[in-house]
Amino acid sequence: MAARIDLTLDCADAQLLAAFWKSALGYVDEPPPAPFRTREEWLARFDLSEDESADDGAWLHDPDGVGPRLCILKVPEPKTAKNRLHIDIRVPGRGGPGERWARVKAECERLVRAGGVVLAEVAEHHVVMADPEGNEFCVAAAPA
Incomplete structure (x- = not known):
């Protein structure tokens, strides 16, 4: 187990x-x-x-x-460097690459409204974001 x-x-x-x-x-x-x-x-x-x-x-x-x-x-100390471990948010749904990428982009827009920040985008693959305290995470489509 x-x-x-x-x-x-x-x-x-x-x-x-x-x-x-x-x-x-x-x-x-x-x-x-x-x-x-x-x-x-x-x-x-x-x-x-x-x-x-x-x-x-x-x-x-x-x-x-x-x-x-x-x-x-x-914790008392501030974040000082890039995370060594980060969360990947996998956006569910099926469809072609364009449809899946559109869902990823829509989820990133929603997360920006919730307080996240877009740091980088790897076109048609994933978006690197940060939460309100700068902890990095990625948003990508769930595996097909």
Whole structure:
């Protein structure tokens, strides 16, 4: 049996990035682990400092249970270089190359409206983007 993975994204503003990635991936907030009713209740069991709060983290998951969980955690240091690991968003749908590329471009436009930035475009193949804090990701068509 293969291992499952979670992806963790360090950031300055967990709630800002959670909103962006929920929109980008169609993910939803993950409920707190049982038996806790809220994230605040769950976090209370840890020895957090006075300046830490539940808003310093966000836990997202694919509502269909297919994709990996995404943990978004506030860290004190800023991003300083290109990501060594990045997310590829694969836009679903069939059709010819022109139709698939049109869907990729439309998804990029939607993500720009959600706060993303286009960094580069490899025509007819993929678009390199950044989330609101500069974390790089790519948008491409799903494999045919």
